[in-house]
Amino acid sequence: MKKLYTFLAVLLMTASTFAQTPEKMSYQAVVRDSGDNLVSSQPVGMQISILRTTATGTAVYVETQTPTTNVNGLVTLEIGTGTVVSGDFTTIDWSTSSYFIKTETDPTGGSSYTITGTSQLLSVPYALHAKTVKQPTYNVNTFYAELGGYVIEVNSVGSHGLVVAMQDQGASYWYEANDLLSNASNHDYNGKKFKDWRLPTKRELNLMYLVYDNGNGATLNANYYWSSTEYRSNDAWFQHFDVGLQDEGNKLNINHVRAVRAF
Incomplete structure (x- = not known):
């Protein structure tokens, strides 16, 4: 049951959506307990890591958050606005490598993370990528x-x-x-x-x-x-x-x- 539970969680994390906003990235996921029941209207503990190059690569940024799920078990958060564990979200150079998002979740609201999922950022939000692309500078005359x-x-x-x-x-x-x-x-x-x-x-x-x-x-x-x-x-x-x-x-x-x- 534990393996099935983890596998379902990974699929749900992979299907989450991203949206561009300055200095942060929107993330959504559905949280279920070990009985496959929705974890509805309660705080969940999450640790989010941005990994470089591969799904097991170096974490360039790590933060924790304790969002609250809605009645449908959906949790929504803004990556880049949590409690920083390591790194600086605003200095990530999105133009130099592939990046993956690793999420670790504790459905009870603590830090005993039992759900782990990793998904690749196939399209880096434009507003974030544009910050790291050097713009040419032109002069008058x-x-x-x-x-x-x-x-x-x-x-x-x-x-x-x-x-x-x-x-x-x-x-x-x-x-x-x-x-x-x-x-x-x-x-x-x-x-x-x-x-x-x-x-x-x-x-x-x-x-x-x-x-x-x-x-x-x-x-x-x-x-x-x-x-x-x-x-x-x-x-x-x-x-x-x-x-x-x-x-x-x-x-x-x-x-x-x-x-x-x-x-």
Whole structure:
């Protein structure tokens, strides 16, 4: 009977579910006693171990918890929030190895664990895995081939921002500017692989002037460039890259187009 009891427990543990949350992992299991009866509405003692590489591998993290089962014998807990026995859940490098969860359970609520089950984490929760994957850092005023252009803005950690294309995409009416971008044949090789080039907003156009153009017409042509920001139904904002002036103009005017894309 004892072997059958343990085997059933392992199957139940393997069927438990996981959900991603920052710094913790949801876990559920059904607890039964030696008579195969549900252990309902009572505390159970549990020790949870994260094992590396194999089902018998080194425990990189161990904690204990005393959750209470519901009327159906289901116990739900958050791994990473229990009483720590060893290790640090927040420093596990999920990207470097396979991991297994070992659970040891005492249906009476103590620490005399009689149910043991081990199951592999086949898919590490994304929020946990993402913490251990090194993100590239980008700088303003720099060309990056992998981004297809010149970075003119980044966030506080340099992981995301805005890129300006290395060539003008031509000149057109405001109404046709986006068509010009989507059909552009004069992007450089790296820029061609991206399909999300667009007109810059009024703010982004000025940023292009201040950062990429150095505010003096040294890089871009000393011409008028369209923004995507409308002024009213027949007018849109543009900027003169000789002096940096922004103004509104009729959408049927012909101005230059220079694309940007977010990364």
